[in-house]
Amino acid sequence: MRTNTALLGRTLRLAPLVAAAVLTLPACGATSGDGTPDPSAAPAPSSSGGAGAATADQRGSGADAEATSAEGPLAGTTVVIDPGHNGGNADAAGKISELVDAGHGHKACDTVGAESADGYTEHAFNWDVSERLRDSLEDEGAEVVLTREDDKGVGPCITERAEIGNEARADAAISIHADGGPSSGRGFHVIRPGELDGYTDDIAEPSHRLALDVRAEFEEGTGQQRADYIAEEGLDERTDLGGLNLSDVPKVFLEAGNMSNRADAADLADPEWRETAAESVAAGISRFLQRGQKD
Numbered sequence: 183m184r185t186n187t188a189l190l191g192r193t194l195r196l197a198p199l200v201a202a203a204v205l206t207l208p209a210c211g212a213t214s215g216d217g218t219p220d221p222s223a224a225p226a227p228s229s230s231g232g233a234g235a236a237t238a239d240q241r242g243s244g245a246d247a248e249a250t251s252a253e254g255p256l257a258g259t260t261v262v263i264d265p266g267h268n269g270g271n272a273d274a275a276g277k278i279s280e281l282v283d284a285g286h287g288h289k290a291c292d293t294v295g296a297e298s299a300d301g302y303t304e305h306a307f308n309w310d311v312s313e314r315l316r317d318s319l320e321d322e323g324a325e326v327v328l329t330r331e332d333d334k335g336v337g338p339c340i341t342e343r344a345e346i347g348n349e350a351r352a353d354a355a356i357s358i359h360a361d362g363g364p365s366s367g368r369g370f371h372v373i374r375p376g377e378l379d380g381y382t383d384d385i386a387e388p389s390h391r392l393a394l395d396v397r398a399e400f401e402e403g404t405g406q407q408r409a410d411y412i413a414e415e416g417l418d419e420r421t422d423l424g425g426l427n428l429s430d431v432p433k434v435f436l437e438a439g440n441m442s443n444r445a446d447a448a449d450l451a452d453p454e455w456r457e458t459a460a461e462s463v464a465a466g467i468s469r470f471l472q473r474g475q476k477d
């Protein structure tokens with residue numbers, strides 16, 4: 183059985199995360215719902231105390247000063263990044279096909295993810311962007327936790343991915359994906375949780391705001407168009423994703439592009455584009471977190 187999937191950003195070591203069973207799910211390619219935005223809510227992100235908050239006297243003392251620093255506009259916040267799928271999933275069909283309770287029906291523990299016609303895999307894209315995103319957020323002072331530690335393992339199940347965000351008491355969580363849509367379809371979309379009593383009713387509003395902020399910054403930063411084959415205006419609302427249903431913290435999924443589309447795939451495979459994408463997502467999360475702190 184797998185051990186803890188808790189991962190750490192360079193800054194922070196979270197206590198062992200509970201591997202409770204909750205389910206999350208990789209979304210790529212699923213159906214969409216109709217999201218009706220309603221921009222007026224303002225729950226403040228909680229500040230998750232403590233860990234990683236370097237004090238002044240810890241800093242400047244040499245090599246590890248950088249690793250413990252927590253200054254910047256996002257100091258005191260925690261962000262969980264969930265790089266969708268995993269590099270070992272394709273060879274672990276038995277494990278990842280196990281059904282887990284996604285909060286609104288059962289789903290597979292995890293899936294293999296999409297792949298471009300040239301063989302660029304979604305899990306590799308997700309991992310690369312997630313690492314870049316982590317670096318950007320840490321540069322702003324956030325504590326960052328990843329839901330997996332490399333791109334060679336299996337899973338974790340969607341339930342665990344959600345639980346990691348909950349255990350970290352993240353101020354915001356995001357699952358990074360690229361879609362496997364129709365080859366003629368282009369563009370990105372952000373998925374937010376629809377209201378599901380007893381599950382997402384407490385996070386739907388802040389997650390919606392997070393989705394709007396990520397959409398705005400991603401669109402502006404990358405120039406990527408809003409998806410023309412799914413979602414509405416680059417926003418989708420779903421109640422079938424365990425990763426969202428089981429989250430107790432504001433969370434969204436980003437489908438950064440369509441790996442099945444030749445033009446999108448060329449962008450996704452470009453390291454410079456991925457850096458821009460990661461920085462744009464970081465800007466969206468930062469906007470969400472900083473606004474929350476002022477509320």
Ligand SMILES: [Zn+2]
Nearest residue numbers: 208210266359
């Ligand atoms: Zn995916």
